[in-house]
Amino acid sequence: EAGVAQSPRYKIIEKRQSVAFWCNPISGHATLYWYQQILGQGPKLLIQFQNNGVVDDSQLPKDRFSAERLKGVDSTLKIQPAKLEDSAVYLCASSSFLTQETQYFGPGTRLLVL
């Protein structure tokens, strides 16, 4: 079984630029999560999708962050414009509908904003 795929693995941008991250969850997993992990912190949930609908986006900075999961499979997370404090690892995870308590994590995208 293939795991959660994310790309790119690394990204360096200047502040005020835009960036997008991509995630392909495990096949058949209905639930997809995006987490932000700042250095020295635990992952913080940004947004949770159930199929292509948003379940929880209470901690997503909606003035600059957006995410979509149009066909209920792949997802993209976008930051526009980026700030210095957005430097972090962005982790994608997925879980099946019946076993939501077990999340499988991708390798993450490390973002550095200069």
Place this chain on the structure above:
Amino acid sequence: KQEVTQIPAALSVPEGENLVLNCSFTDSAIYNLQWFRQDPGKGLTSLLLIQSSQREQTSGRLNASLDKSSGRSTLYIAASQPGDSATYLCAVFQLGANSKLTFGKGITLSVRP
């Protein structure tokens, strides 16, 4: 609001030592608790998952215990090796309208040869 605490933030031990990593959480209404390992620049690897009805889980040199009523969990690593050097994160899962996994900040372990 659930809060997960892991203290200390960093730990350095000599190779071969047995060690205990601690985790505490404020809301005991959890569905399960997981311990993850994170290597530098990498994603999260699940080590052990304890259901709320269980007291402990074991995998190789790792043993995790859960005391739900007191809001505590420990991860015991026997005979530590330099390859165990990583950050260990504790996370609790709560079921509800918005099922949620809440993480601690992690403990960065360094095992000296």
